[in-house]
Amino acid sequence: MTLAMTGPGAAPAETPLALQLQVDGVGGDARLRGELRQGEFSAKVLNSRLRVEDQVLDLDPLRLELLDGTVVARGTADFNDPANASFRFATNARGIQWGSPTALAADADFGLAGTLQAWALIGNATLTRDGERATLTLDGRGNNERMDLKALDVAMPTGTLAATGRIAWAPSLAWDIDSRLAGFDPGYFAAGWNGSINGHITSTGSARDDGGLEATLDLADLGGRLHGKPLDGNGHFTMSGASPTGDVARYQGELALSIGGSRINAKGSYGNRVDVDARFAPLNLQDLLPDASGTLRGTARVLGPAAGPDVRADLVGSNLKFADYSASTLTIKGELPWSRGDGQLAIRGDGLAIGAPVDRLVIDARGAVEQLRLSATAGREGLASLALDASLNHRGNRWQGNLSRLAVDMERGADWNLRAPAGFAWTPAPNGSSATLEQACLASTAGGSLCINADWPGRGLSVVGEGLPVALVEPYLPEREHRQPWLLRGELAIDAHIRPVGSGWDGEARITSAGGGIRNSERSRTELLSYDNLALKATFRPQGIEAELGTGFNGDGRIDASLRTGWDAWSPLSGQLSLNTRELTWMELFSPDIVEPTGRLNAQITVAGTRDTPQLGGQARLADFSTELPALAITLREGNVQLDAMADGSARIHGSVRSASSAGNDGNGVLNINGTLGWKGDETPLVLRLSGTDVLVSDTPDLRAVASPDLQLNYQIGQPTRLTGTILVPEAMVNLEGLDHAVSPSADVVVLDPVNPDDGPGAPLAMDLRITVGDDVRMKGFGLTGKVDGNMHLLARPGRELAATGAINVAGEYKAYGQDLTITRGLLSWSNDPVSNPVVNLRAERVIGEVTAGVDVSGRATAPQASVWSNPASSQPEALAYLTLGRPLSTLSGDQRGDLNAANAALTAGGGMLASQLATRIGLEDAGVTQSRALGSSVFGFGKQLSPRMYVGYGVSLLGTGQVLTLKYLLDHGFDIEIESSTLEDRGSINWRKEK
Incomplete structure (x- = not known):
C-alpha cells in the first residue's frame, strides 16, 4: 500500500509525505514493514509484530530505523476495563544522529506504565557531541486529564537545565512550565548553537471557552555566552489566538538582546493593527545565526492597519549572507505611507545573489502604496540590464497600473524597448488571483517585435512575434576563432496562445519561417546550414501536449518530428524524428579543418516510455562520407558510421573511415570507430574506441606520418575527458625546417591585442597514452639527417603539466658550416618528468686524421651542459678547432673571418665560456x-x-x-x-x- 498524504483542498506540498506499508497476518496477529518519506527524511518500519487479542494489544516488537539509528518499542496494553485501561511499554533508541556539520548522537531509554487513572513516564537519555556528553532525565506522573512534570533535568559539562510544571489536556488544554538555565548548552540539541546560557524561562497557556488559545512566554535574566559571544537580554511575548468563530489573533512582545557586538531592541503588536518598532545598533548576523555573516544597522517601523500599514526604514547592510542568499551592499531608506501622502522609499542593492538573474538593483518608490510611482533598474554583469517606469493604484480589491517604460539592454546581442505604454491590473482573491496586461510590444534593435497581452487565467496569455531576425541568436552561438562573426539570414514569426485548465493547459503555439541559413564569411559560396518552410506547431490540451516540426534542410534534405505526452512526470511519451540529407557542409561548424564534406545522413529516431523515464529507439547512419583535411593533406573517404538505440537506454556506435593521401601517395589505412552513448544518468554517457592499422594521419611536405592507434575516449558531464590507449608510429618523415615557422616574441614584447583575451582554459583532459616510435621514423632539416625510435608513456592530469616516462633514441648525421658530425649516442629520457624537459644524453663527433673530436650534451633540456673533447686529449679551444675546422686553434691567428667562424662553431658546440674567450682574443x-x-x-x-x-x-x-x-x-x-x-x-x- 502506497499513500501520498495532503490535507483536504490543500495545494500539493513541495515535499509531499509518502508512506509505504506492507501488512501480513491472520486475524489480529499482523507483521509490518514499510517506509515513510518526506524530502530527505525517511523512517523505515523494520520487521515488526503487532497483535490484538481479547482487548489486549501487544507490540512484540515495533522496530523503526530513522536518523541513522534504531528505535525499538515493546509492551502491552489491556483495554478490558475501558475506564481504567492498564499498560506497560518500554522504548529503547540507539545511535540516533542529527545535525551538521557537527554530528549529534543520542541513546535513550523510556518507560510508560500504569493505568489511565495513575501512570508514570520515566526515562533518561545520553547525548554526545565532539566526545563530550550530556544527560537527560525525565520524571512525569499523570492521569487521564493531566501530567505533572516532576523533573526534566539536563546536565552537561558547562551547566544544567531544570524544568518543572504541569500539562493538562482535559477538560481543556493548559500548561504552566518553569525552567531555569545555569550554563545550559543548546548545542547538544541544535547543531551549531553551542553556548553556555543562564536565565529563567517560563511559559503559561490555556484554552478559552470560545476555543481560542492564550499563551505567554517570558525570558528573564538571560546571560552567559552563545556562539562564543557574550549574551544578555530579556523578553516578553503574549498571544491571544483566534477562535473558531473567526476573530483575529493578536500578538504582542518586546525584546532587548545583546550578543557579541550586536544590539537589538524591538517591540510591537500585531492584530487588526500592526505596530512594530525595531532598532539594530548593529546586528551582526554571525552573532545570531551560525551560517550567516554580514552587518545590518539602522531602524525600521511598521505602523497602521494590518492590511495596509505605513513603512519607515533607515537600514544599511554590508556583506550580508544567509544560506544561498547574499548582498555585498543593501540599503533601504525612506518612508512610504499606505493610502495617502508623498513618501519616498529608496532601495539599493549590489553584489546580489537572490535566486534570480540579478546582481544589482535600484528601486525608487514615490507617493503611497495605493498611489505608487515606481522607477527601477536591475541587471547582471555579463548578461543584461533592465530599466522600467510604472505607476500603480489601488481601488477596492483591484490593483491597476501603467508600464510607461521598459528597456532591456543585452550585454550580447540586440536590445529591446517598449514601443508604447501598456496598462496592467491584478485582483487578489482567496480562490485564485487574476491579472490582465494590455498589448505590450517590445521592439528589437536588430529588427522585429514581440507583443504580449494577457487576461489570466480567463482568456490566457497571447504572444505574437513578427519579423524576428534569426540573427538575434548570433551572440549566443559558439565563439569563432579570431572573434569572427557568424552570418545568419532569415526571419521568424511567432503566434502563441495558452490558458490554464485544471492542472493542465489549453492553447496553441506556432513558429514559422520561409527560410534561413548560416555562413561563416561574406565570401562563402554556400551556407553551412540552411532551412526552408520551417513550421513548428504545438497544441496544448488538458490531457497533454502534441507538437509537430517540419522543415526543408540543406537543400534537398528534410527534417520531420512529432511528440505527444501528458503534463505529469509519469505521462506516456511518444515521438518520432526523421532526418535525411545529402548536404553535409554544416559539419564545418564543428571543425575548421573539415572542408567540403559529402555523404548521406539518415536518421529514424523514436521516443517512448514516460516523461521521467524516456526510452529512445531507432537508428542514425552516416554513409559514403568523404571530406578533405587540407591542413594534413589527407582525405577521409568511404566513411560509414551507424548509431543504434538499445533497449537499456543506451546507443551503440560502430563504423569506419578510410584515410588516404590527397596527393595520391601511398597509404590508405582504415580507422575503426566503436562505442556507446548513454542518456540515462551522468555516468560515462559517451565511450568511443578508435583503432586501426597503418592509418595515414598526415601527408604534408613537412610531416608524413602513419599510425596504428588503439584509443578509448570517455566523456562524462562535469568530469575531465579521459583518453587512454596506445599509439604505434611505424613510419614517419619529419621536415624540421618546414615545421619551424613560428617565431616567439622576445621577453620585452607585450602583446596589446591578443587574439582572444577572454578565452578561458580548454576542457580538462585526463590522458594515459603509451606511444611506440617504430624503426622507420626519420627526420631531416637544419643539417640533421637521422632516425628516432623508442617508447613513451604520457600522463596528463587536469591542473598538472603533461608528464612522461620512457626513452627516445636519436641516430644520424648533423651537417653545419661545412662540417659532418656523426651522432654516436643520442638519448632523450623521462622518469615521470614534464614532457618538455627530458634528460639529454647526446654525443656527436668527427674524425680528422688521427684525431677524433666531439661534443657531449647532458642534463635537463631546460639547462643543458655542453663540453667539447678530443682524442688524443687537448684543451677545449683546441678540441673545438679540430671539431669545427679540422685544424688546431693556432692556425687561426691573423684571419678575422676565421675567428668569427671559430666563434660561431664554438657556440654551436655549446660553450658560453669558450665564446667569451674567443671574443676577448678578437678584441670586440x-x-x-x-x-x-x-x-x-x-x-x-x-x-x-x-x-x-x-x-x-x-x-x-x-x-x-x-x-x-x-x-x-x-x-x-x-x-x-x-x-x-x-x-x-x-x-x-x-x-x-x-x-x-
Missing part, C-alpha cells in the same frame, strides 16, 4: 646568443657600440641557416630604430621601451 666588446627575427632562430653574434646612440652587430645562425647584420640607433624618449639584413630577409622596426 661583446659576444653572445641573441634572437634574430630575420633568420627566425638564435644566433651567435659579436657587436660593438660605435657611439652612445649607434650599435653594430654581426651574427651567425646556430642552425646554419645564414648570417645577419644588425644596426640599432637610439632616438629620444625611449624610441629606437632596429634594422636587420640577413641572407633570408630584411626587417626593420621602431621600438619603444619604458622602464619602471
Whole structure:
C-alpha cells in the first residue's frame, strides 16, 4: 500500500509525505514493514509484530530505523476495563544522529506504565557531541486529564537545565512550565548553537471557552555566552489566538538582546493593527545565526492597519549572507505611507545573489502604496540590464497600473524597448488571483517585435512575434576563432496562445519561417546550414501536449518530428524524428579543418516510455562520407558510421573511415570507430574506441606520418575527458625546417591585442597514452639527417603539466658550416618528468686524421651542459678547432673571418665560456646568443657600440641557416630604430621601451 498524504483542498506540498506499508497476518496477529518519506527524511518500519487479542494489544516488537539509528518499542496494553485501561511499554533508541556539520548522537531509554487513572513516564537519555556528553532525565506522573512534570533535568559539562510544571489536556488544554538555565548548552540539541546560557524561562497557556488559545512566554535574566559571544537580554511575548468563530489573533512582545557586538531592541503588536518598532545598533548576523555573516544597522517601523500599514526604514547592510542568499551592499531608506501622502522609499542593492538573474538593483518608490510611482533598474554583469517606469493604484480589491517604460539592454546581442505604454491590473482573491496586461510590444534593435497581452487565467496569455531576425541568436552561438562573426539570414514569426485548465493547459503555439541559413564569411559560396518552410506547431490540451516540426534542410534534405505526452512526470511519451540529407557542409561548424564534406545522413529516431523515464529507439547512419583535411593533406573517404538505440537506454556506435593521401601517395589505412552513448544518468554517457592499422594521419611536405592507434575516449558531464590507449608510429618523415615557422616574441614584447583575451582554459583532459616510435621514423632539416625510435608513456592530469616516462633514441648525421658530425649516442629520457624537459644524453663527433673530436650534451633540456673533447686529449679551444675546422686553434691567428667562424662553431658546440674567450682574443666588446627575427632562430653574434646612440652587430645562425647584420640607433624618449639584413630577409622596426 502506497499513500501520498495532503490535507483536504490543500495545494500539493513541495515535499509531499509518502508512506509505504506492507501488512501480513491472520486475524489480529499482523507483521509490518514499510517506509515513510518526506524530502530527505525517511523512517523505515523494520520487521515488526503487532497483535490484538481479547482487548489486549501487544507490540512484540515495533522496530523503526530513522536518523541513522534504531528505535525499538515493546509492551502491552489491556483495554478490558475501558475506564481504567492498564499498560506497560518500554522504548529503547540507539545511535540516533542529527545535525551538521557537527554530528549529534543520542541513546535513550523510556518507560510508560500504569493505568489511565495513575501512570508514570520515566526515562533518561545520553547525548554526545565532539566526545563530550550530556544527560537527560525525565520524571512525569499523570492521569487521564493531566501530567505533572516532576523533573526534566539536563546536565552537561558547562551547566544544567531544570524544568518543572504541569500539562493538562482535559477538560481543556493548559500548561504552566518553569525552567531555569545555569550554563545550559543548546548545542547538544541544535547543531551549531553551542553556548553556555543562564536565565529563567517560563511559559503559561490555556484554552478559552470560545476555543481560542492564550499563551505567554517570558525570558528573564538571560546571560552567559552563545556562539562564543557574550549574551544578555530579556523578553516578553503574549498571544491571544483566534477562535473558531473567526476573530483575529493578536500578538504582542518586546525584546532587548545583546550578543557579541550586536544590539537589538524591538517591540510591537500585531492584530487588526500592526505596530512594530525595531532598532539594530548593529546586528551582526554571525552573532545570531551560525551560517550567516554580514552587518545590518539602522531602524525600521511598521505602523497602521494590518492590511495596509505605513513603512519607515533607515537600514544599511554590508556583506550580508544567509544560506544561498547574499548582498555585498543593501540599503533601504525612506518612508512610504499606505493610502495617502508623498513618501519616498529608496532601495539599493549590489553584489546580489537572490535566486534570480540579478546582481544589482535600484528601486525608487514615490507617493503611497495605493498611489505608487515606481522607477527601477536591475541587471547582471555579463548578461543584461533592465530599466522600467510604472505607476500603480489601488481601488477596492483591484490593483491597476501603467508600464510607461521598459528597456532591456543585452550585454550580447540586440536590445529591446517598449514601443508604447501598456496598462496592467491584478485582483487578489482567496480562490485564485487574476491579472490582465494590455498589448505590450517590445521592439528589437536588430529588427522585429514581440507583443504580449494577457487576461489570466480567463482568456490566457497571447504572444505574437513578427519579423524576428534569426540573427538575434548570433551572440549566443559558439565563439569563432579570431572573434569572427557568424552570418545568419532569415526571419521568424511567432503566434502563441495558452490558458490554464485544471492542472493542465489549453492553447496553441506556432513558429514559422520561409527560410534561413548560416555562413561563416561574406565570401562563402554556400551556407553551412540552411532551412526552408520551417513550421513548428504545438497544441496544448488538458490531457497533454502534441507538437509537430517540419522543415526543408540543406537543400534537398528534410527534417520531420512529432511528440505527444501528458503534463505529469509519469505521462506516456511518444515521438518520432526523421532526418535525411545529402548536404553535409554544416559539419564545418564543428571543425575548421573539415572542408567540403559529402555523404548521406539518415536518421529514424523514436521516443517512448514516460516523461521521467524516456526510452529512445531507432537508428542514425552516416554513409559514403568523404571530406578533405587540407591542413594534413589527407582525405577521409568511404566513411560509414551507424548509431543504434538499445533497449537499456543506451546507443551503440560502430563504423569506419578510410584515410588516404590527397596527393595520391601511398597509404590508405582504415580507422575503426566503436562505442556507446548513454542518456540515462551522468555516468560515462559517451565511450568511443578508435583503432586501426597503418592509418595515414598526415601527408604534408613537412610531416608524413602513419599510425596504428588503439584509443578509448570517455566523456562524462562535469568530469575531465579521459583518453587512454596506445599509439604505434611505424613510419614517419619529419621536415624540421618546414615545421619551424613560428617565431616567439622576445621577453620585452607585450602583446596589446591578443587574439582572444577572454578565452578561458580548454576542457580538462585526463590522458594515459603509451606511444611506440617504430624503426622507420626519420627526420631531416637544419643539417640533421637521422632516425628516432623508442617508447613513451604520457600522463596528463587536469591542473598538472603533461608528464612522461620512457626513452627516445636519436641516430644520424648533423651537417653545419661545412662540417659532418656523426651522432654516436643520442638519448632523450623521462622518469615521470614534464614532457618538455627530458634528460639529454647526446654525443656527436668527427674524425680528422688521427684525431677524433666531439661534443657531449647532458642534463635537463631546460639547462643543458655542453663540453667539447678530443682524442688524443687537448684543451677545449683546441678540441673545438679540430671539431669545427679540422685544424688546431693556432692556425687561426691573423684571419678575422676565421675567428668569427671559430666563434660561431664554438657556440654551436655549446660553450658560453669558450665564446667569451674567443671574443676577448678578437678584441670586440661583446659576444653572445641573441634572437634574430630575420633568420627566425638564435644566433651567435659579436657587436660593438660605435657611439652612445649607434650599435653594430654581426651574427651567425646556430642552425646554419645564414648570417645577419644588425644596426640599432637610439632616438629620444625611449624610441629606437632596429634594422636587420640577413641572407633570408630584411626587417626593420621602431621600438619603444619604458622602464619602471
